[in-house]
Amino acid sequence: MVARRTACPLDCPDGCSLEVEVVGDRLVKVDAAPADGADNPLTQGFICAKVKCHAERVFGPDRVLTPLVRTGPKGSGQFRTASWAEALDLIVERVTDAAARFGPGSVVPYLYNSSGGMLAKKGLTPLLWQAFGASEVEHTICAATACNAWELVLGDLPGADLLDVVHSRLVVVWGANPSISNTHFPPLVQQARRDNDATLVVVDPRRTGMAKRADLHLAVRPGTDVVLALALGRWLRDHGGVDTAFVEAHAEGVDEYLAACEPWTLGRAADECGVDAADIERLGTLIADEQPAFWRVGFGMERNRNGGSSHRAVLALAVLAGSFGRRGSGVHLHTGHSIGWDADALADAVLGPPGEPGSLGRHHARVLNQNQLGADLTEATLDPPVSVLFVQGANPAIMNPAQAKVQAGLARDDLFTVVHDQVLTDTARFADVVLPATTHFEADDLAKPYGAYTAQATPAVIPRVGESRTNDELAAALAVRLGYPADRFDPSPGRLLGLALAASGGSPAVDPPGRVLFRDVFPDTPGGRAQLIASLDGVAPAPEYRPPGAARPLTLLTPANHHTINSMFGELGAVSADVRMHPDDARERALADGDRVAVVGDAGGAAAVEVVTTLRIDGDLRPGVVMMPKGAWSRASGGGLGANAFAPDALSDLAGGATFNDARVEVTAAE
Ligand SMILES: Nc1nc2c(c(=O)[nH]1)N[C@H]1C(S)=C(S)[C@@H](COP(=O)(O)OP(=O)(O)OC[C@H]3O[C@@H](n4cnc5c(=O)[nH]c(N)nc54)[C@H](O)[C@@H]3O)O[C@H]1N2
Ligand SMILES: Nc1nc2c(c(=O)[nH]1)N[C@H]1C(S)=C(S)[C@@H](COP(=O)(O)OP(=O)(O)OC[C@H]3O[C@@H](n4cnc5c(=O)[nH]c(N)nc54)[C@H](O)[C@@H]3O)O[C@H]1N2
Ligand SMILES: [Mo]
Secondary structure: OEEEEEEOOOOOOOOOEEEEEEEOOEEEEEEEOOOOOOOOHHHOOOOOHHHHOHHHHHOOOOEOOOOEEEOOOOOOOOEEEOOHHHHHHHHHHHHHHHHHHHOHHHEEEEEOOOOOOHHHHHOHHHHHHHHHOOOEEEOOOOOHHHHHHHHHHHOOOOOOOHHHHHHOOEEEEEOOOHHHHOOOOHHHHHHHHHHHOOEEEEEOOEOOHHHHHOOEEEOOOOOOHHHHHHHHHHHHHHOOOOOHHHHHHHEEOHHHHHHHHOOOOHHHHHHHHOOOHHHHHHHHHHHHHOOOEEEEEOHHHOOOOOHHHHHHHHHHHHHHOOOOOOOOOEEEOOOOOOOOOOHHHHHHHHHOOOOOOOOOOOOOOOEEEHHHHHHHHHOOOOOOOOOEEEEEOOOHHHHOOOHHHHHHHHOOOOOEEEEEEOEOOOOHHHOOEEEEEOOOOOOOEEEOOOOOOOOEEEOOOOOOOOOOEOHHHHHHHHHHHOOOOOOOOOOOHHHHHHHHOHHHOOOOOOOOOOOOEOOOEOOOOHHHOEEOOOOOOOOOOOOOOOOOOOOOOEEEEOOOOOOOEOOEOHHHOOOOOOEEEOHHHHHHOOOOOOOEEEEEEOOOOOOOEEEEEEEEEOOOEOOOEEEOOOOOOHHHHOOOOOHHHHOOOOOOOOOOOOOHHHOEEEEEEOO
C-alpha cells in the first residue's frame, strides 16, 4: 500500500486536499489529507461521502475502457469496441465531411468539463475547435447569471474568504445549500455561533440543513428574492439602516436604487414572497445592527427568470448595509479567477500569435446558448444545422433544460455524435462514437476550486484505466489528423501548464486568502465603487421583478443532493428520482408517502411530458413547491425522461442563464 497526495477537482466550491491509498495499479481508498499540512485548509481533515467512494467509480462497471462504435439504435447503448485509430479516423471523416457540406459551424463542440482540472477545462480542446472555426457553445448552464450580476455590481472583486466567517456576528445564507454543496462551510458557521454568538439567517424555499439550525428562516416563494431584497432596501432607508459613510465612500447609484425600492412595502413584499412581514422586519433589523456580517450567496437563486435581478438586489443590500471592511464581513459567491492562468499565452503558443504567418484561426463560426441545445438540435431552420456534436465533460441528455427536445435531437439519424467521457453516461448511449477519458487520478493536472483560495496539483496517482486518454491527448490526436502542427498541439501537461502559468513564474498565483473586501481589495469599476445601477444595453438599470408563470400549480426545484456531483456518481445508484411534496399539497391531492405518481409538465414548448415516480412527503418544503434531485440517471426513473423534462429552456434575465427552477408541474396519482 502506498499513500499519495492529490486534490479533488470536481465541480464543487471546496476543492479538498486528498490522501489516497494505492495497491499495485489500483486506487483502494480516497480520503482527506490530514488537517495539519493539507494544502487547502478549508478541507479541515474530512471529505464528502461521494468522493470517499470515488475508487468504486473509477473501476466501476460503467467505466468506458476502450473506444466504442455504435451498433444499435441511438439511445440503446449498443456498441462494439474499436481501436483508437479506427475511432479517430471515423470522427475526422465525419467532421471533414460536415465542414465541406455545411461549413465548419455545423461542427458543434459541447465542452464543459466543470469537474476536470484546469487542463481538462482550458487546455487544447477549445483551441482546436477555434482553429477549425467550429461553433462555440457558450457556458450559460450554471453561474453565468450570478457571475454577471456580480460583475455589474462589484466588478472583479474577489469573493470573501469562507474561512473568515468564523469572525462574523451575522451570517446570511441566501439561495445556497452549503450543507450539501459546500460541506466545509457549515462547521465554520457553527464555530462563529459558538465563539461570537453569531446569528444565522437562511433564505430558501426549503428548510435546508442550515435552515433547521438558523435563528431565522425565510422560506420565500422561488424567484421572489428580488422583491425581498428591494423591500429590505426600503426598510433600511426608512429605519436608518443604510451605512451612509460606507455608501458615500464606496457606492454609486444609491438614490436611484432606493427609488426603485420604493414600491416594495413590507406588506406587498410579504404577499409576493409568501413570508411574514414581521420576519422581513426582523431580518432588516439584523442587517442594520449586526456587524461584521458575512453573506453566503448561492446559485440556487439564479436559476429562474429573475435570477440576475435577484443577485443584483442581494448584493446591493450588502452594500447598503456596509457589510464590508472588517474581518468576518463581505459577500461570497465564488473565489473568481484568481490563479494567474494566462489563456492568451497558451493560445498564442498553440495557435500562433494572431496575424503572424502560419498562425491558425481563432474564430468560432457562431455562438450557441448551452441551455438551448435541444432547440438547436431539433429546429429545422438552424443554419448551418448541427451535423456533428462533440460532447466532452458533460451529460446534456439528462442535465440540460428541455430534456425531451435534447433527447429527440440526440436521436436524429443524420447527427453524428461523439462523447468523450469516463463512464457510459445517458448522453454516451446516444453517441455514434464513445471515447474513454481519464479521471483525475490517472493524469497530471491542476485543480482550482471556486470556493477556496488555493490551487493544487493533481498528479497521476494510478496508471491509466483501460485505454483512457486525457482531453488534451484527444485534441492532439484530432489536430494531427486534421493537418495542424503536432508540435504546437503537444499535449504533455508539463508543457501546457508551463505555458499557461509562465506569467506567474510557473506556479499558480492564487490570490492571498483572507483579504477583506473594501479594505484590502476594491472592485475594478469606476472609482473602485459598487454600482447599484447598471448601465449596460439590454439590462434594466435597477433590478426588476417578473412574476412567475402559473401554467401549473406547483414549482419544481431541482437542487444539488448528497449522492451526486451533477450527474457524476449517479451510476452508483444512490440517488432516486422520487418527487418530494409538502404534506398540505399531498392532502389536497389525496396522495400519500410511497404512492406512485405522475409528474406532469411541459418544457421548451414541447408537448406535455409525464414522469412516473414515487412520492415522498416532505415537511421541509414550502407548500406549492415540489422537489426532485438534480443529476439522477435515467435508470433511476426506469429509463426515459427525468426531472429535466420539466425544465424550461427560456433564459434568465441576465447573460442567457438557465431557468431550471421555473419548472411548473402538477402531480397526480399514477394510473
Ligand atoms: N453534493 C453536491 N455538491 C455540489 C453539486 C452537486 O451536484 N452535489 N453541484 C455543484 C455545482 S455544479 C453547483 S453550481 C453548486 C450549486 O450549489 P448551490 O449554490 O447550493 O445551488 P443549488 O443546490 O442549485 O440550490 C441551493 C439552494 O437554493 C434554493 N433555491 C432554489 N430556488 C431558489 C430561489 O428562487 N430563491 C432562493 N433564495 N433559494 C432558492 C434551493 O432550495 C437550494 O436549497 O454546488 C456544487 N456542489
Ligand atoms: N434540473 C436541473 N438541471 C441542472 C441543474 C439544476 O439545478 N437543475 N444544474 C446545472 C448545473 S449547476 C450544472 S454545473 C450542469 C452540469 O451539467 P453537466 O456538465 O452536463 O453534467 P455533469 O454530470 O457535471 O457531467 C460531467 C461529465 O464529465 C465527465 N468528466 C469528468 N471529468 C472529465 C474529464 O476530465 N474529461 C472528460 N472527457 N470527461 C470528464 C463525467 O464523467 C461526467 O459524465 O447541470 C445543470 N443541470
Ligand atoms: Mo453548476
